[in-house]
Amino acid sequence: MRRYFARKLFVYALTFVVAVTVNWMIPRFMPGDPVAGMVARARVSQPEAAEAMRTYYTNLFGFDEPLWQQYLHFWGALLQGDFGISIWVFPTPVGDVLLDALPYTLGLMIPSVLLSWFAGNWIGALSARRKVLDNTVLPVGYLLTAMPYMWIAVILAWALGGQAGWFPLSGGYSLDIQPGWNADFALDALHHWVLPFLSLFLVALGGWAIGMRNMIIYELESDYSSYLSALGAPQRLIRRYAFRNAVLPQVTGLALQLGVLVAGALVTEIVFAYPGLGSLILAAIQNQDFFLLQGAFLFIVIGVLIANFLIDVVYVVVDPRTRTGMAGGTS
Amino acid sequence: MSTPSDPAPETAAPAAAPSSPAARPGSEWLHYAVRNPKLLIGFSLVVILLAIGLVGPMLLDNGNPNEYVGPQASPPDGTYWMGTTTFGQDVYAQFVHGLRATFLVGVVGGAIAAVIAMLVGFLAGYRGGLVDEVLNMLTNVVLVIPALAVLLIINAYLGVRSVAVQGLFIGLTSWPWAARAIRAQTFSLRTREFVDLARLSGSGTWRIVFREIAPNMSSYLFMMFILLFGGSILIASSLDFIGLGPTEGVSLGLMLQSAQQWSALQLGMWWWFIPPGAGITAIVGALYVANVGLDEVFNPKLRES
Numbered sequence: 001m002r003r004y005f006a007r008k009l010f011v012y013a014l015t016f017v018v019a020v021t022v023n024w025m026i027p028r029f030m031p032g033d034p035v036a037g038m039v040a041r042a043r044v045s046q047p048e049a050a051e052a053m054r055t056y057y058t059n060l061f062g063f064d065e066p067l068w069q070q071y072l073h074f075w076g077a078l079l080q081g082d083f084g085i086s087i088w089v090f091p092t093p094v095g096d097v098l099l100d101a102l103p104y105t106l107g108l109m110i111p112s113v114l115l116s117w118f119a120g121n122w123i124g125a126l127s128a129r130r131k132v133l134d135n136t137v138l139p140v141g142y143l144l145t146a147m148p149y150m151w152i153a154v155i156l157a158w159a160l161g162g163q164a165g166w167f168p169l170s171g172g173y174s175l176d177i178q179p180g181w182n183a184d185f186a187l188d189a190l191h192h193w194v195l196p197f198l199s200l201f202l203v204a205l206g207g208w209a210i211g212m213r214n215m216i217i218y219e220l221e222s223d224y225s226s227y228l229s230a231l232g233a234p235q236r237l238i239r240r241y242a243f244r245n246a247v248l249p250q251v252t253g254l255a256l257q258l259g260v261l262v263a264g265a266l267v268t269e270i271v272f273a274y275p276g277l278g279s280l281i282l283a284a285i286q287n288q289d290f291f292l293l294q295g296a297f298l299f300i301v302i303g304v305l306i307a308n309f310l311i312d313v314v315y316v317v318v319d320p321r322t323r324t325g326m327a328g329g330t331s
Numbered sequence: 332m333s334t335p336s337d338p339a340p341e342t343a344a345p346a347a348a349p350s351s352p353a354a355r356p357g358s359e360w361l362h363y364a365v366r367n368p369k370l371l372i373g374f375s376l377v378v379i380l381l382a383i384g385l386v387g388p389m390l391l392d393n394g395n396p397n398e399y400v401g402p403q404a405s406p407p408d409g410t411y412w413m414g415t416t417t418f419g420q421d422v423y424a425q426f427v428h429g430l431r432a433t434f435l436v437g438v439v440g441g442a443i444a445a446v447i448a449m450l451v452g453f454l455a456g457y458r459g460g461l462v463d464e465v466l467n468m469l470t471n472v473v474l475v476i477p478a479l480a481v482l483l484i485i486n487a488y489l490g491v492r493s494v495a496v497q498g499l500f501i502g503l504t505s506w507p508w509a510a511r512a513i514r515a516q517t518f519s520l521r522t523r524e525f526v527d528l529a530r531l532s533g534s535g536t537w538r539i540v541f542r543e544i545a546p547n548m549s550s551y552l553f554m555m556f557i558l559l560f561g562g563s564i565l566i567a568s569s570l571d572f573i574g575l576g577p578t579e580g581v582s583l584g585l586m587l588q589s590a591q592q593w594s595a596l597q598l599g600m601w602w603w604f605i606p607p608g609a610g611i612t613a614i615v616g617a618l619y620v621a622n623v624g625l626d627e628v629f630n631p632k633l634r635e636s
Contacts (some may be wrong), residue, residue, distance in 0.1 A: 011471045018472055022481065026488050142623075146561070146616030148568045150587060151608030158596055158604070169597065256474065256508060263479035267569050271591060285487050285574060293487055297480045304477055 001316065008312050012305050019301040023294045024074045056085065083298070084291035088283055094295035097280065102299070104172050105276035107193065109265050112200035117254055119201075120208020125243055127209065128216035137209055144206025149264040153199035153271040160195060167195045170273035196272045200264055204257070211253060215246035248319055255311040258304050363628045370624025376617035380610070384434055387427030396424040396581045407602050414602035417593050425581045426606050432582035433564055433614060436498045440563030443502025445556045448509035453540045455510070456517025467514070470507045478504035482570060492578040497570060501563045509555050516551060520544050550629035554622050561618040568611050583607040 065073070077084075083094035127137035144152075161169040168174070173189045219225060219242035228238045269278030277296055284292035364370055388396075397420055407414040413422035455466035482500050486492075520526065521544065529539045545552065570576060571584025572591070586607035590596070595603040 011468060011475070014468065015472045015475045019476055023484070026484060142616055142619050143612065146619055147612045148565055148572075148584075148587075148608060150569070150572045150591070151604075151612065154587070154591065154596060154604050154608065158599075158601065162596060162599065259475065259477035259479075262477045263566075263569060266479065267572055270573065281483060282573060285483070288487075290484075290488070293484055297484055300477055300480045301475075304475060308475060 004316070005312070008309070012309060015305060016301065019298065020075065020078060021071075023297060024071060026294075078298075083295035086289055086292045088287040088289040088292055094291050097292060098277065098295050098299050101276050101280045104274060105265055105269070105278065108196055108200065108269070108274065108276060109261065112197050112204065112265075113254075113258070113261055116201045116204035117208055117250070120205045121212045121247065121250055123205070124209040124212025125216055125246075128213045128220070129239065134213065137213065141206035141210040141213075144202055145210065147203060148267075149199065149203055150267040150271050152203055153196065153268045156195055156199050156202075157271065160198075168192050169195075172275040192272075192274070196268050196274050199268050199271075200261070203264060204261065207257075208250065208253075212246060212250060215249055216242050219243075219245050248315075251311060251315055251318060255308050258307045258311075262300050262304060364624075367624045367628055369620050370628060373617045373619070373621025373624055376613060377621065380430060380614055380617070381434055383427055384430030388424075388431060391421075391424050391427070396421065396428040406600075413606050414600070416589070416603055417595070417598075417600070422586075422602060422606060425586050426583070426610060428581045429583040429586055429607060430610060430614075432494050432577070432580060433567070433584075433611065435494050436501070436567040436582070437560045437564040437614075439495055439498025440501035440505065440567065441556055441560035443499060444506040444509065444559045444563070445552070447502070448506040448513055448555070448559075449545075449552065451506070451510040452513025453517055453544065454536075456514040457521050457536060457540055457544065459518075459521075463514075466510075470510050470514075473504065474507040474511075479566065479569060482566070483573070483575065486570065486575040492576065494577050494580070494582065497567055497575075497577060498563065501566050501570075505559060505562055505566065509559060512555065513548075513552070516548050517544055520547055550625070554625055554629075557618050557622045557625070561615040564611060564615055583610050 081095055083098070086092050086094050086097050089097055123137060127134040157169050161167045168191060172192050173185060174192075178185070216239075220238070225238050225242060228241070229235075265276070266278035266281060268274070269276045270282050273279060277299065280292065281296050283289070284296065402415060402419060407422075413426055415421055416425075451466050451470060455463040455470075478501075481504055485500060486497075517540075526539060526543050529543045534542070567576075567582070568584035568587070571582050572588045574588060576582055576585045576588065584607070587604060590600070590604040590607070595601075
């Protein structure tokens with residue numbers, strides 16, 4: 001087990017280093033003068049502000065230093081939590097801008113990932129033994145997985161928000177309410193949260209249901225199931241064993257899906273103008289705010305790494321082979 | 332699903348032989364392929380959409396789908412089958428051109444990802460040892476970094492915007508899960524007798540991989556390509572939607588983006604945002620359904636009687 005975690009942690013550390021390096025390399029190895037480009041793109045009207053920006057960037061990039069020193073400085077600044085300063089909302093530090101948006105993204109992601117996983121596995125397991133249910137779950141599941149995230153979001157917004165008028169079409173809270181820790185704001189935020197949540201939940205649901213259904217059917221046909229039923233074991237028991245075996249790949253799948261779900265949350269946030277990381281990224285791209293973009297990228301990578309690590313811990317709990325160290329070599 | 336009462340493939344294949352003159356080994360799965368409704372429906376839908384994408388743009392007298400041709404914001408009617416946008420662009424013209432771009436990005440992205448996945452997966456699985464360790468590490472690193480975030484920053488910096496470049500980037504980032512799967516399959520095949528025999532006769536690594544191992548999992552590789560193809564289409568539509576699509580021409584994702592940008596939703600112009608999304612869903616969904624059908628054709632255990 002120690003070996004298992006050592007390997008996992010090594011991959012995560014390596015991933016982080018690669019991500020930071022990619023982040024560092026891109027502005028340096030792109031053609032053209034990045035500082036001049038960024039100052040020009042920011043369209044700052046006052047010359048003093050433009051000059052301040054120019055000195056700031058030149059110092060930050062440290063173009064007069066040798067490359068390896070620039071690389072080390074980048075790491076040094078990063079480890080002190082310095083992501084640079086946003087161009088879009090100059091002169092707010094990128095870290096602050098991102099931290100403001102983070103609760104919205106997490107509040108959207110965590111419930112939709114977990115609930116769709118539980119609900120999808122449950123529906124999938126049920127449909128594996130009921131023919132009628134299976135005939136509806138399968139086509140609906142395929143339809144849901146094939147839908148682009150933003151399209152299901154647009155359809156939901158149109159049907160439930162526009163036509164039915166039950167939910168607000170955009171934003172994270174009403175404009176006349178000040179964000180804060182009170183019941184009014186919480187209710188309003190919840191009201192705005194329903195549609196984006198529902199769209200993320202639905203798209204992920206289909207995939208989990210189909211995966212679980214296929215795994216259970218596969219397990220029910222395997223040797224140990226036939227052996228158990230030959231011994232006269234009750235169907236309930238066989239199904240319970242099948243479920244326990246089928247759920248393992250689903251846990252791995254959850255880890256694999258996280259990166260994709262981050263992407264899903266980004267486009268869904270853009271549809272609903274939800275004030276999370278996704279909307280920030282869109283603003284960063286539109287305003288050519290590369291520091292904000294780089295910061296958001298690192299935030300996402302860190303988030304995915306933490307989530308993957310948590311799933312590795314869960315895996316140890318559900319898979320006995322990990323505990324005895326057997327799975328260390330294959331992961 | 333399959334019960335002992337299923338007709339075994341050995342008994343079923345000869346029964347089909349008289350009707351088809353050439354009873355080569357390939358005709359057995361063809362026999363099941365033409366009788367599998369999922370494969371037929373999925374495959375036909377893909378072919379129909381591909382045909383619309385290929386032929387549709389040629390039948391239009393206007394070469395540029397973004398030109399302002401008709402009345403503004405009119406619902407579908409006889410002249411404009413899918414209505415027009417706020418600017419009077421023909422939604423149908425955009426749709427058929429968009430289908431073309433969507434298929435192109437799927438083929439380019441899917442093919443590049445499949446080639447990388449095969450190279451990495453075969454090499455890691457067949458050679459094992461240190462090569463496997465290094466390649467596995469690389470696969471895991473790329474797997475954990477969210478592909479869309481990488482595509483975002485590369486796209487935003489480079490600013491190169493064409494369907495082909497987009498497909499290239501998607502291909503370069505979406506191969507890891509497929510490489511892992513191929514590695515696992517290769518692992519189980521490399522200790523078989525026929526591989527040992529090839530190795531004893533002095534064949535090189537790539538010769539063994541492509542002559543002995545790959546043909547034995549060709550059905551699996553084909554299905555993997557279909558999934559990568561569908562995945563590329565979905566990723567490309569997300570990129571287009573965020574505003575990082577091709578700068579010229581039109582794609583289904585770009586149509587959704589402009590519908591969103593010009594508040595088609597608030598204006599109730601459903602004909603603007605329904606067709607592009609439905610097009611993507613139909614292609615990807617049909618690919619998935621065809622894939623399930625293929626699985627049943629290749630894997631006798633899954634066949635329903």
